[in-house]
Amino acid sequence: MVDNKQNKSQQSSLDDFVTDSNVSRYVVYTDGSCIPNPGPGGWAYEIRNSQDEIIESLSGSDKNTTNNRMELTAVIKSLQSDYINNDSIVTIKSDSQLIINTMIKNWKKKENIDLWEELEEFKKMKNLRCEWEWVKAHAGIEGNENVDQKANQEARMSHLSNDGDVNMVDVSDKNQTIRMAKAVSEIKLSKTAFQMTKSNDSKKGNVLATARIAGIQAAKKTHELIPLCHQINLTNININFILDDDLGFVTVDSEVKCIGNTGVEMEALTAVTVASLTIYDMLKSVDKRIVINDIHLISKSGGKSGDFNY
Numbered sequence: 001m002v003d004n005k006q007n008k009s010q011q012s013s014l015d016d017f018v019t020d021s022n023v024s025r026y027v028v029y030t031d032g033s034c035i036p037n038p039g040p041g042g043w044a045y046e047i048r049n050s051q052d053e054i055i056e057s058l059s060g061s062d063k064n065t066t067n068n069r070m071e072l073t074a075v076i077k078s079l080q081s082d083y084i085n086n087d088s089i090v091t092i093k094s095d096s097q098l099i100i101n102t103m104i105k106n107w108k109k110k111e112n113i114d115l116w117e118e119l120e121e122f123k124k125m126k127n128l129r130c131e132w133e134w135v136k137a138h139a140g141i142e143g144n145e146n147v148d149q150k151a152n153q154e155a156r157m158s159h160l161s162n163d164g165d166v167n168m169v170d171v172s173d174k175n176q177t178i179r180m181a182k183a184v185s186e187i188k189l190s191k192t193a194f195q196m197t198k199s200n201d202s203k204k205g206n207v208l209a210t211a212r213i214a215g216i217q218a219a220k221k222t223h224e225l226i227p228l229c230h231q232i233n234l235t236n237i238n239i240n241f242i243l244d245d246d247l248g249f250v251t252v253d254s255e256v257k258c259i260g261n262t263g264v265e266m267e268a269l270t271a272v273t274v275a276s277l278t279i280y281d282m283l284k285s286v287d288k289r290i291v292i293n294d295i296h297l298i299s300k301s302g303g304k305s306g307d308f309n310y
Contacts, residue, residue, distance in 0.1 A: 024088040025050045028078045029135075029143035031095065032070025033151040036263060038174075038303075041065040042154025044147040045078035056083045057146065061154040064170075070151065071096040072115040079122045079130075089129045095137035095144060103132040171230060174261035179302035183268035185276045185295040187250040193287035194248045197279070207282040208241050211252070215239040215275030219256050219267040229266050234258045237267075239275055252276055253298070265300050 027048045034041035044059035058077065062070065075092060084090060094100055101107045102116075109116045123130055135144050189197065197207045204210075216237045223231040235257050242251040254271040256264040276292045283290060301307045 023129075024085045025091075026055075026084055026088060027052070027091045027093060027143070028075075028084075029093050029147045030071070030074035030078055030099075031144065031147040031151045032067055032072070032074050033148070033155040034065060034067040034070055035152070035155040036265070038066040039064065040155055041067065041070040042151045042157070043070045043074035043077065044150035044154065045074045045081075046143050046147050047078060047081060047083050048143065056081055057150070059147075059150040059154050061157060066112075068096075068098055069112050069115060070155075071099055072112055072119065074147070074151070075099060076115065076119050076122060079119070079126065079128060084126070084128070086126045087128075088126070089131065091131045091133055093133045093135045093141075093143065095135050095148075097134060100132050100134040103130070171262045174303070176259060176261050177302045178257065178259055179263050179300075180255065180257045181263060181265045181268040181300040182253065182255045182298040183265075183272045183296065184251060184253045184298050185272040186293055187252065187276050187279055188291040188293070189248050189250060189283065190287040190289065191248060193283040193290065194243070194245075194250070196283065196286065197250060198243055198245075202282050203285070204282045207279055208250075210282060211241070211275040211278040212239045214278035215252070215254060215271040218274030219254070219264075219271040222267045222270040225270060226266055230262050232258050232260055232262065232264060232267065234264065234267065237271065239271060250279060252279075263300055263303055265297055268300075269295065269297060 029046045030044070032041065032043045040061065040063055042059060042061045045057070046054055047056040049055050058081070060077070062073075071094065075094070078084070078092070079090070098107070102109060135141050137144065137148065196202045200206050216239060218225075219237045220234060223229045236255070238255040240253050242253070244251070252272045252275045254268045254275070256268040256271060258264050273295055276295070280290050280292065297308070297310060299307070299309045
């Protein structure tokens with residue numbers, strides 16, 4: 001004898017299958033960017049149909065925002081699109097752990113409540129069934145790379161005024177907090193140049209001591225080198241070197257601090273860059289094949305955007 005409950009369950013599954021087969025399905029890639037964070041920002045989304053064809057790609061900017069607001073705005077704008085039909089199934093792919101985990105793990109909504117409410121409103125208004133999928137940033141995923149590039153471009157362009165002039169971001173209203181940033185670079189030397197550096201035997205003098213002074217001075221003069229950087233009263237600058245005998249590498253790392261209303265990431269990056277160039281200058285007579293690479297931010301803290309770790 002066949003169980004009626006089993007029959008009903010099978011019929012229900014069949015009905016769902018039939019219904020879903022007639023529903024429009026979309027994949028949406030979204031991303032947001034802020035340079036710096038908070039500051040001028042950009043958002044972007046890309047909508048693909050069930051055949052993985054791009055049917056719409058759109059981006060926009062905001063003069064004064066945060067990275068999280070731009071991430072949320074990108075999702076909202078995509079759901080507002082006329083290309084997404086009512087009663088559709090939408091798979092939203094984002095590299096924002098905040099968005100994905102808030103939607104699938106019920107993380108508490110602590111900020112940007114207005115945007116979270118707007119997101120829910122459009123989901124209900126269009127009766128959308130949204131599926132949420134986290135994708136790793138900069139992993140070669142075409143849709144994610146496309147929206148990342150456009151969001152970053154919008155954020156950079158939002159430094160421009162309406163008539164195309166370049167403007168410095170106004171940080172007057174930001175809170176004064178302790179700001180810290182660390183950066184690093186790597187320098188590949190020949191055996192001869194490495195030994196000269198290690199034994200302090202360069203004809204020009206002490207390579208690392210000179211590079212340390214150069215890095216410190218560069219951090220203090222960053223605003224003179226980078227057009228839109230603010231002049232900051234730095235409270236501490238540390239430049240350190242790590243020598244790897246096996247690989248012939250010199251690693252330069254910097255730590256920069258201030259008490260202010262904008263971050264010191266550019267100062268830390270400028271410090272390791274100029275320190276590395278100084279090492280090149282001190283040793284170029286014996287090694288013109290010196291390679292400077294992998295310059296990047298390690299971490300930052302302070303400010304509304306919180307901590308960052310590479």
